[in-house]
Amino acid sequence: MSEQWRKRWQEGRIGFHLQQAHPALLRHWASLDVDVDTKVLVPLCGKSVDMRWLADIGHSVLGIEFAPEAIEQFLLQRSTAVSRYSQAGFTVSRQGSVELWCGDFFHLHIQQAAEIGAFYDRASLIALPPATRQRYAFHLAQLVPPGAKGLLISLSHSEEGAGPPYSVPASEIENLFKANFTLTFLEEGSPDERGRTESIWALERRGPRL
Numbered sequence: 001m002s003e004q005w006r007k008r009w010q011e012g013r014i015g016f017h018l019q020q021a022h023p024a025l026l027r028h029w030a031s032l033d034v035d036v037d038t039k040v041l042v043p044l045c046g047k048s049v050d051m052r053w054l055a056d057i058g059h060s061v062l063g064i065e066f067a068p069e070a071i072e073q074f075l076l077q078r079s080t081a082v083s084r085y086s087q088a089g090f091t092v093s094r095q096g097s098v099e100l101w102c103g104d105f106f107h108l109h110i111q112q113a114a115e116i117g118a119f120y121d122r123a124s125l126i127a128l129p130p131a132t133r134q135r136y137a138f139h140l141a142q143l144v145p146p147g148a149k150g151l152l153i154s155l156s157h158s159e160e161g162a163g164p165p166y167s168v169p170a171s172e173i174e175n176l177f178k179a180n181f182t183l184t185f186l187e188e189g190s191p192d193e194r195g196r197t198e199s200i201w202a203l204e205r206r207g208p209r210l
Ligand SMILES: C[S@@+](CC[C@H](N)C(=O)[O-])C[C@H]1O[C@@H](n2cnc3c(N)ncnc32)[C@H](O)[C@@H]1O
Pocket: 005, 006, 016, 017, 018, 043, 044, 045, 046, 047, 048, 064, 065, 066, 067, 070, 103, 104, 105, 106, 121, 122, 123, 124, 126, 127, 164
């Protein structure tokens, strides 16, 4: 799977990337009431400028992505100095208050996530095949502490053929997360020209540490 994603990045097939911060992030993040001192986990982050937006309002950000191409392209967006180091098998690049961990999200362990208190997920589920999504939801629940809040933006569509982007309907999102999170459905976007519809959710981690 990681090779397929790397190939997409190398060939520039990254239609999911947005040049501006996601409008739903701008609309809904404040309503989560996450303290600006809180470090935000951004799983499967690509080179999303949403991380810049979160950093610019005061958060420290930990993005995780297995395509080094994405990370390098993100860092090139600004001339700010970058420091690099290795930690727990990941190459970490830090620029200002954004740190990007290059590697597999499923290899990130709670020891490395100790400071995380919130999360932002856009388009992670739709990048993962069905069988991996439950593992993703459980892994996220392992990484964030009880009480952690997050915004989740996903997509459903009725296109034929294999993903990504996979279609992830609202019922599946509820089933994936309900064991360890309280979910609040915030809004559904209008279908785009291909009939793809975004759904926006607020999540709060509940229950004990896993
Ligand atoms: C659909 S893109 C979304 C990127 C970003 N969240 C955004 O909104 O632009 C999914 C990204 O996840 C990365 N990815 C997929 N599986 C991963 C994994 N297991 N660990 C780390 N990154 C992964 C891919 O390389 C790709 O950049």
